[in-house]
Structure formats: structure tokens, C-alpha cells
Amino acid sequence: MYGKKVKFRALFIFLILISLVLTIFLVVKSLEENVVYFKSPTDIKNLNEIKNAQKIRVGGMVKKNSIKINDKEIFFVITDFKNELLVNFNGSVPNLFEEGKGVVAEGFLKDKSFLNADKILAKHDESYMPPEVSEAMKNN
Amino acid sequence: MSNYLGNYSLYIALIASVYLIFKSYLDANSENKYLDKNFILITSIQTIMITVSFFSLVAAFVISDFSNETVFNNSHTLKPLFYKVSGTWGNHEGSLLLWLFVLSIFLFIFLLNSRSQDTKYKLLTILFQQVIISGFLVFILLTSNPFKTLYPIPSEGLGLNPILQDPALAIHPPILYLGYVGTSIIFSASLASMISGNIGDKWARHIKKWVLVSWVFLTIGILLGSIWAYYELGWGGFWFWDPVENVSLMPWFCLTALLHTVIVLQKRNSFKEWTIILSITTFSLSMSGTFLVRSGILNSIHTFANDPSRGLFILSFLFILILMSILIFFFNQNKISNAAKENFILSKETAILVNNWFMMFFLSVVLVGTIYPIFLEVLNGSKISVGPPFYHNLLIPFLIPFLIFMSFGPSLKWIKDKLKKFNYNILIIFLVSLLISYVILTKTENSFLLSIPLIVLSIYLLLVTIKDFFVSRSSISQKISHFGFSLLITSILLNGLFSNEFNSNMKVGDERIFNENVVKLKEVNVTDVDNYKSLKASFEVTNKNSSFALYPEVRIYQQPLTITSEADIKTTLFSDNFLVFNILKDDGYYNVRYQYKPLMIWIWISTIFIGFGGLLSVIRKNEQKY
């Protein structure tokens, strides 16, 4: 009887360890693949290489008089007052998407001056700027 | 007047709290047989004082007393009465006062409900609960006093944020807090039972009620938050894996695990340490939720005013509590007697362990996704965010084994079960679910490989849980909750697989074709309503046989300038048609998003089933057969 109990316990601990290792492995792997980095237009200009498969977020201001609209897409320029990035976007815009306002666009870089965005983020609060944006601007 | 009343009541409550801490500590160390009558008296006084304080804040909101800074910042005379009242807890100071209010009420109910319990255990529960209460009192009085006064008295308040005027959001925080605070009782009680050594089946029966109550409130609270996001935010989804949402989900996973474990403790008198660990973790996660949301450490789409000194206080308080519980756990571990028990692999105990493993796995994933960005920012300064794909990649594959386990785990017997002879019922159910899935899957060209086993299994589980209503011996509340859960999983999966949307920029008169429907923007009417300008669009959706109209709206508020989009949603039992639009630059274009979301309403209904099952279990006195 005793032997059986010890065996059960050993099996139990073994299973827990295995699942722990598996969990950690999977979580780390998934994090590597799915983390979205935040950049400013200047960061992008300074990039050495562009990973097409890596999703990024770009933050800055929507440049004045830069929004162009057609039936399907919206084009605009994100600026951090040092460098600019052209963004193309097909999707729904938040309520506070305006020229001269802060914006965060998420998507894939085509090259150093062009972003294919699939999401535009805004915050609830109108006097609020995403901390990421101010941080990116501060670093320039 | 109400400011002074509210403020001084809190000080009296603090004095009561300090007295109770000392008194319960001293009495717990003496060998008193009975609870001193003073305890009930002083606790009643404290509860009354905190109640008075809370309602004086409510009163200040109702009468729009702008000499109170909290009211000034968060209310407005033009607000409807309902939102004036709900404004009380719609802000940092008020929500903490609500926390405190619920804390003291719960302790009072606990005292009334635990007459038959051991005196030392009761004293220790009071002690730990009063430590938490005093912590909140000090926090409120030092950093977040809701009764600060303003002079000169402003004539009008600032709080007219239209996004926050929503019935679901108004009752969401109190319900969620009832869940959070319920876990504090579980926390205090499990530490107390550890020290007094009364942990066992009797204690499990007593604490199970609290676990169930907290779990029901937490479930409904999360549901309400999700409903608000869907109907009010206009993004066309019900869950965004936003950090603020995640922090309410984490204690839910933990509490669900505890809910199952406590049954093992009650029936089999084992899993004692694990129950304690889960109780401590659940409460720590509820507190961390408050910390993460209120300190502004998170980068969330939901913004809250933030103040580092508040964050520092909650963080320190949280760590003192965790440290205290770890110390108590390690130094009283030897008091737990785990009588040697036989364990067999095929048994209900194992099934519940497996359930716990899954809950802990889901919890770890959400926890890592939520705090990893904070850690990375501190460690190397990079700014990242963790998006939905992270959660989906990790959670969805594990749903397959989870669904399999859930289909047979609950029907296993305690101690030891045998592999049954081949069961024709099961086979028939499985074949039927294969057939249904086949019909469903032929209607879509979904290339997602995992979707086939997921749909088959979720429908299978759904049918099994329905079958259980007729054959299984388990309790009706468990059947309802498990049925609700399988319905939820099925609805979410089908919703996720079959939802589609189109985004477009349209001018008045434009037509777009979507899902064999023609969507036409007929006109946009601009009108002035009370305090905002309304742009009401009229869309017509036509398919072969029928047509319907949708009227989404954009509201432009002045003071402060706020633009909100009101989606128009056509709900049927089978699907939601969701349409929202937004203004772009003044050249006639409107940004339009149209979404087709199947089975949306079933996500809400199934969650209500889950909660209802739990509620039934609380109400029914003799829920012994499980």
C-alpha cells in the first residue's frame, strides 16, 4: 500500500513539473511572437533592418492637413516633429482621430516611411495622450 | 454638513478598528470560551459609521453639493438622478469608500452567520478582517479622502462624461466589488482556520457559501463590464484582453479553482494546504486588481486618474498582507493533519485537480500577458503591448483537452471509479455533435485547423451537459453552471469563427455590398439635443428577401468637448448586426464599420446561467448531494 502511495506522489510531482516546464516554454515562445513594440517615427528611421513580420505600434501626432480619404482607405502622416511616417489604414477610426491630435497606429511596416495599419487606438479622455506617445517624443 | 459627517464617521470607524484589532488579538491568545459581547457591539458601531459615511457621500452626489471636491469633479446638475447616484462609485475616492462599505457589511454578516463556529477561529477572522479594514481606512483618509472641501463653492460640476453614463457601467463596479470583497472574508477565514487548526470538512461547508457568493458576484460583474464595452464603446467586441479587463478575470480563474477544491475538502477532507493557498492567492489577485487599476501603472485603454503615492500605498499594503499570509502559512503548516488517504487516478479528486491545473494555466497566461509589459519597461525600458494573439495562441489549443475533461470529469465518482463498459449514449451524442459540426463547418470556408476539433468538442460538451440534466446524480446548481459554461464556450467559438465585418468610408447615397447584403447610407440628420449635437445616420441593409434599417449616431458634446459614437445593433436570437460610424474630415466622408456577429446574445445568456447556478447553490440550504 505504502509503495503505491509513494509511486502516485512521484507521478504527481513529475506531472506537475512537466506541465510547469511546458507552460513556461509555451508562454515565452508566444510572448516572443506576439509582443507589439512601440516606436516613434524617429525610431523607425533609425532602424537598421525592417522585419516585415513584426507588428509594431507607432505613436505621434497626426500631421496637419495630411488626412486623405477615399472610399476604402484613409491616409495620414504621423509626425513626432522630427520625422514623419505615412500611414495607410482600412478600418474604423476612434472618435478622437483628428489632425493635430495624438494617435497610435498599429500594423506592419512596408518600408521606413510607410506603415500598413490595421488598428488605430485612442483613449477615452480627450486631454489624454497615450503615455507611449509622450515617451517616444521625449526620447527625441 | 454631509462632508463633516462622512469624514468624522470614518475616523470613528478607524478607532473602532484599532480597538478590535487589539482586543481580538488578546482574546485569541487567552482561552476564552465565548465571544465577548463587545465585539458585536463595536463591529455594529463601525459598520454603522461606515454606512453613514458612504451614504453621506451618496447624498452629496444626489443634491449636487459642489463644496465636496469629489462631487465637483465627478458630477453635474444636469445628470439624471440614477447617474448622480452611480457617480458616487464611478471615481477613485468613491469606489474605495464602496470597497470599505462592502468590507464592513460583509464582516458583520459573517459574524451573524458563524455562531456555531469555534471562538478562537472567529476572533482571528475578525482580526485579519479588521487589519484589511483599517488598511483601507488609513488609505482613504490619507490619500483619497472623498470628503475634501472646496472654497469658493463652484456653481457647476465637471462630471458629465457621456461615455460613463451607461446602466451596465453604473452597476458594474459595485457588483464586481462584492465579488472582490467576498474574497477578503475567504482570505481572513482561511488564515484564521489555519492558526486555530479547525480546517476540515466542517469549515469547508461553512466557507463554501462565501466562495459561492463571491464567485457569483465576480461572474456577473465581469459580464456587466463586458456588456458595457460591447454596447457603449462601439468597437464591436465583448472582450479585448485589456489589462483592466484581465485583472477582473484573474481572480475569477482562481476562485473557480477554489470553488471546486473546497468541495473536495468538504467531501474528502483533503487538499487542505491547496485550499489555503488558493484562498490567499484569490484575495491577493483581487487586491492587485485594485492596485494595478488605481495606481495608473497599467497602459490601458480605460484611463483613470493616477497618483503614484496611492499606488505606493496599495502596493505596500498588498505586500504586507501577502507577507503576513506567507508567514502564517509556513509557521502553521504542521497544524494541518492530512490523514493518509488513498488516491486513485480515476476519481473525482483527480478530475478536480485537473480542473485546477487548467485554471492555474489560464491564470498564468493572463497574468504574464498583463504584467510582462510593466516588467519589461522597468528592466530595459522598451515599450511593448501584448495583444489578443498572445492570449489566443496560448489559450485556444488548451481548450481541446479542457473540453474533453469537462465532458466526463464531473460524472466521476469520489475515491475510485472504473472505466465503464462501452457507453452507447456517449457514442450517439458524439456522432450527433459530429453531424452538427459538419453542417456548421460546411457553411464556412474557415481555414483555421483547430476550429474543427474545437467546434465538435464544444457541441459535444454542450449535449453532454444537457444530457446530465436527465441522468446525472449531481446537484441542479452544478448542472446549470456547467451547462452555462459549455454554452458560453460554444457561443464564443462560433461567434469568433463566423463574425465578419467591413470597414469603409462612405458618403451619403453610397452603397456597399457585404455578405450578400447591400448596405446603403441614406442620410445623416443633424439636430441639437440638450447638451450635444446629434448626427443620426440612417442606413438601409437589404438582402434578397428583406430589409432593415439601422440608425447609428455620433454625439458631439461641448464642455468638455467629447465625441461619442452610439452604435446601432439589431439583435436576434441568431446574430447581431452591429453598425457604427464616425465623422472624418469635413469632406462628406463618414467612416463606417459594419459587423455581423452570430450568437452574440447567447454569450450574455450563458454567463447568466453560470451565475444563476451558483446563486441557486447559495440559496438552497441542503446542497449536500454533489
Next chain:
Amino acid sequence: MSKNIKFLGLLLTLIIIFIILLKGLNVSKDYSNEKLKSKIDFSLNAKKLFSDEIINISDLFDKNSSSVVNIWASWCAPCREEHQFLMKLKDMNINIIGINYKDSPKNAKIFLSSLGNPYSEVIIDNDGTKSIEFGAIGVPETFIISGKTNEIIKKYIGPLTRENLIEIKNLLKKNA
């Protein structure tokens, strides 16, 4: 023995998490930054709050000394908090120009008449565009601007504190 190791391990992990979260609290979440814009476009026109007269921004600044610009609104609670310090600055004979941000003139006037008016002049910024010229995003924000070079010498985000007063005074003296 192994129990102690477990305990210490747990304790250590907790302490590390505590320290990281503590640092995370202090990671700046300020709304904007100091070098967003360094020079002000003085050709802007703006409307005065009290007289409805339209003026050029450059007229407000004294070419030979530095001025303080404060962006505020009556609906902004922190503005109320910092108002006493602005009054103190006024008492030190410092020239403060107010920019009234997205506010109704009526409320703004009530605010000033009940709390006192520290500003030598207030201009209206009803849509927030003028404040953007200063690189401001929220309210309140305070700038020290050199009258000679039009440059922003110093920028304060959020309400002013008692400590800021002395700093402002010294900066103005240095850049007089």
C-alpha cells in the same frame, strides 16, 4: 530545512516583484515632454477673454524680459489647486499670461472672479489649437518663455507646486 529554503525563495521572489512594481510606479507617465517644441510661433492671433478684442500673441510678451504662460480651464480641478501659487507669483510682480483652454467664457470669468485673477491678460483657446502651438496637450501646463528669443525655457506639466515658485523666480531673474 527544505521548508526554510522554500520560504526564503518565496520571500525573495516577492521582494523582487515588489521592487519592480515600485519602479514601475515611478516610470514617468507624463502627458508630454519638454523638447516637444522649443520655439513659439508669435504670429498667431487670439481673442482676449475680457474684451473680445483680437490681438497678436507677440503683443502680450515683453521683449526685454521673460514671461510665464499658464494654460488653464475652469473645469480643470488641478488648475483650481495651483491657482493659489499663481496668485503668489502675481504678488511677486511676475507677468503671467493665461490661455483659457476649451472653456466657456462665462465659466472662466466666474472662476477668475471668485478665485482672483493672476493674469495680466487671458486669451481664449476654445478649440485647443493655440495650446498645441505651445506643445501642450493637457491642462494645466505652465511655460516660461524668453521674450528675446521666443524660446521655451522651462515647462511644467500638471499643477504647479510650492517648490516650483522659487525655481520660477530664479529662472526669470536669470533670463531677465
